[in-house]
Amino acid sequence: MSGYDAVGRVVVGVSGSLGSVTALRRAGALARRLGAELWPVLAW
Structure with missing residues (x-):
C-alpha cells in the first residue's frame, strides 16, 4: 500500500x-492526478 x-x-x-x-x-x-477532492480553506 502506497501513501497515496x-x-x-x-x-x-x-x-x-x-x-x-x-x-x-x-x-x-x-488533486486531479490523485482523483481526490480539493478543499481550499480560508481562516482568520
Missing part, C-alpha cells in the same frame, strides 16, 4: 495572495 492509496482530499490554505493562488493551482493539479 488513502488520499481522498487535498487541503490547501488560501488568502488571496499571489503565493496562495500558486498553492491553490498546484493543489488542484495534485
Whole structure:
C-alpha cells in the first residue's frame, strides 16, 4: 500500500495572495492526478 492509496482530499490554505493562488493551482493539479477532492480553506 502506497501513501497515496488513502488520499481522498487535498487541503490547501488560501488568502488571496499571489503565493496562495500558486498553492491553490498546484493543489488542484495534485488533486486531479490523485482523483481526490480539493478543499481550499480560508481562516482568520
